[in-house]
Amino acid sequence: MTVTAWTSLLVGASFLLYIVIAIRSRATSTGEFYIAGQHVPPLANGMATAADWMSAASFISMAGIISFSGYDGSVYLMGWTGGYVLLALLLAPYLRKFGKYTVPDFIGERYYSQTARLVAVICAIFISFTYVAGQMRGVGVVFSRFLEVDVTYGVIIGMAIVFIYAVLGGMKGITYTQVAQYCVLIFAFMVPAIFISLMVADTAIPQIGFGSTPDGEEMSLLARLDGLHEQLGFTKYTLGSGNTINLLAITFALMAGTAGLPHVIIRFYTVPSVRAARKSAGWALLFIAILYTTAPAVAVFARTNLIDTVENKSYAEIPDWFRKWEDTDLIAWVDKDGDGRVKYRAGNALDPAKPSFLEGRGVSGERLLSNTPTSNANELYVDRDIMVLANPEIAGLPNWVIALVAAGGLAAALSTAAGLLLVVSTSISHDLLRKWLRPDLSDREELLAARISAGAAVCIAGYLGINPPGYVAEVVAFAFGLAAASFFPAILMGIFMKRMNREGAISGMLVGLIFTASYIIYFRFLHPELDTVENWWWGISTKGIGTVGMCFNFMIAGIVRSFTPDPPEDVVRMVEEIRTPERRAG
Amino acid sequence: MGNDSDATEKYWRRNLRLIAVLLAIWATVSLGFGIALAPWLDQFKLPGTEFPLGFWFAQQGSIFTFVILIFVYSWRMNRLDDDFSAGQDGQ
Numbered sequence: 001m002t003v004t005a006w007t008s009l010l011v012g013a014s015f016l017l018y019i020v021i022a023i024r025s026r027a028t029s030t031g032e033f034y035i036a037g038q039h040v041p042p043l044a045n046g047m048a049t050a051a052d053w054m055s056a057a058s059f060i061s062m063a064g065i066i067s068f069s070g071y072d073g074s075v076y077l078m079g080w081t082g083g084y085v086l087l088a089l090l091l092a093p094y095l096r097k098f099g100k101y102t103v104p105d106f107i108g109e110r111y112y113s114q115t116a117r118l119v120a121v122i123c124a125i126f127i128s129f130t131y132v133a134g135q136m137r138g139v140g141v142v143f144s145r146f147l148e149v150d151v152t153y154g155v156i157i158g159m160a161i162v163f164i165y166a167v168l169g170g171m172k173g174i175t176y177t178q179v180a181q182y183c184v185l186i187f188a189f190m191v192p193a194i195f196i197s198l199m200v201a202d203t204a205i206p207q208i209g210f211g212s213t214p215d216g217e218e219m220s221l222l223a224r225l226d227g228l229h230e231q232l233g234f235t236k237y238t239l240g241s242g243n244t245i246n247l248l249a250i251t252f253a254l255m256a257g258t259a260g261l262p263h264v265i266i267r268f269y270t271v272p273s274v275r276a277a278r279k280s281a282g283w284a285l286l287f288i289a290i291l292y293t294t295a296p297a298v299a300v301f302a303r304t305n306l307i308d309t310v311e312n313k314s315y316a317e318i319p320d321w322f323r324k325w326e327d328t329d330l331i332a333w334v335d336k337d338g339d340g341r342v343k344y345r346a347g348n349a350l351d352p353a354k355p356s357f358l359e360g361r362g363v364s365g366e367r368l369l370s371n372t373p374t375s376n377a378n379e380l381y382v383d384r385d386i387m388v389l390a391n392p393e394i395a396g397l398p399n400w401v402i403a404l405v406a407a408g409g410l411a412a413a414l415s416t417a418a419g420l421l422l423v424v425s426t427s428i429s430h431d432l433l434r435k436w437l438r439p440d441l442s443d444r445e446e447l448l449a450a451r452i453s454a455g456a457a458v459c460i461a462g463y464l465g466i467n468p469p470g471y472v473a474e475v476v477a478f479a480f481g482l483a484a485a486s487f488f489p490a491i492l493m494g495i496f497m498k499r500m501n502r503e504g505a506i507s508g509m510l511v512g513l514i515f516t517a518s519y520i521i522y523f524r525f526l527h528p529e530l531d532t533v534e535n536w537w538w539g540i541s542t543k544g545i546g547t548v549g550m551c552f553n554f555m556i557a558g559i560v561r562s563f564t565p566d567p568p569e570d571v572v573r574m575v576e577e578i579r580t581p582e583r584r585a586g
Numbered sequence: 587m588g589n590d591s592d593a594t595e596k597y598w599r600r601n602l603r604l605i606a607v608l609l610a611i612w613a614t615v616s617l618g619f620g621i622a623l624a625p626w627l628d629q630f631k632l633p634g635t636e637f638p639l640g641f642w643f644a645q646q647g648s649i650f651t652f653v654i655l656i657f658v659y660s661w662r663m664n665r666l667d668d669d670f671s672a673g674q675d676g677q
Contacts, residue, residue, distance in 0.1 A: 066645075071624075071641055071644060071645075074620060074621075074641075074644035074645050077644070077645055077648075077649060078616045078620055078621075078644060078648050078649070081648075081649045081652050082612065082616050082648065082652055084652060084656065085608070085609070085612045085652050085655050085656060088656040088659060088660070089605050089608060089609065089655075089656075089659055090605070093663070207646060208635070211632065211635040211636050211637035211642065212635065212636060213636055220636030221636070222636055222637065222638070222641075223636065238628065238638050238641040239625075239628070240624065240625070242625075244621060244622060247621050248617055248621055248622065251616065251617060251620075251621060252617070255616075274667075275660075275663075275664045275667060278656075278659065278660035278663055278664065279660045279664075281656050281660070282653065282656040282657040282660050285652060285653050285656055286653050286657075289649050289650070289652070289653050292649055293645075293646050293649050293650070296645040296646065576594070579594075579598055579601075580594055580597070581597065581666075581667040581670050581671065582667075
């Protein structure tokens, strides 16, 4: 069977599975729509959380990012997993004890203020839409690369699927499709990784393989890769760029941001008890760790493979996958020195860095480019996504494995999109309508409102996927920075500082938000030419500034609290109640 | 009533102590071993492998530790919850 046939079969089968699950788990009340009736077992919630969290970016791009940045890519690995420790120890059990539906709900009630709730709603919607645009785009891209469907139709097919299970089933439908999606995506990620590990390192465990010396070789894989890097003018793979303060700030911002992301937090409302919330956080991170510890191994294998296969080879002798991915714009080669051989060196080969192709072929048969070649020796452009997408082909794996990667990428994108859309929908129907504008809404009306806003959110997300704003990558830094500077400190103080009051929390959130947003907007949008380490405050980049915003949040909240009135008695009692363990039933 | 709030107080203090210990380990393996001390640790190899130690902590070791930390917290706290409930029922 051809790759396309296999891909259609696997993608079709997985979509059918999601729809069957959705029809079997329709939501009939707001409790089921918002938090799946709190009946989700910890293990299942762990899988659902893992699928919810691991997006198209984790599945397709992360191994590539690490592959191209080496040690410096570690900030994502540690940041995006370390956040779960904060979540499990500091937030999840208490929010589960609180037991209401949304993050803005907690902020609004804990700080007895509709203003606080509104600030939280706006942040939640903004963070979720930023993220979801990338997911929908991811769906379209997978469709176009593997099935030669136009990106627009790909996005529309993805929208239709999410629409069915999010609008019909709400959290209940999403949870059980996410469990299935986790299984699909982890299988799809691990199978090629294990194959390649067997080929390159003679072990079936990639986590061990990339730190070993293959039989018959003198040097370990990492030492050899470091050597290749030095030879070609890259920094050593296992060595960082050296800006320690910035690495610490980025890692911490990603950790606190992860812990503060509403679509992840909300998953812990769906389990039956506080004990289950704690356990399920452990399962979630275990399931995430399987992919996150494999990705750096894939990164090393793929990086070594790539250099070995292309460096100083003539265009004709490089294997077919090179030309296939060149046809889909992910690889470009410009023969600067005219010797017909590919030179892979440090630095951008092209100006602008992304290739734009012309009709026609060059002397060696390569596609011609309209970009200006840069003055350095590098002749090769490689899109980082190729490390996962093309890995099975580079390693010569069977067609069904290639098809599996497509199904896995779609599962990762769809599961994350659904979780985010639910946050948008509940923020509107519950926090804006029921708790603010229309308190007289009946449960049935609220459920209808939730379905309508979920449907509308899917359409907006689809539109953003078809017409992506040009700054998606920048905006993701935003999402984490804002979550770290607003939600995380506000919830943390709400639980651990009994006397934290409305005035303190709101001013803290606003200062954290405004500071972080201004810094990112200044360096990313207003003056991108100044976005270099000499101009950054304390040497911290826009990715890490959320950490500073968080510190300001804590400081301002503490200062304002000290000269404003204490919170009312019933709020203090609520905090005590959240901290006290529940009685075990029976 | 007095006993009740004493027990709650004690429960909360033990919870905070457990959190402090686990978060100290959390910060040490990631921000410490994985970043701040990584260049120095890289002169050693993870025993039995060819991983430079700092690099290994940054890309593997910290993540394994995080998983263990959460399960330890869950196990200890769920037991603490049991003790607390038992104490409550006995009064």
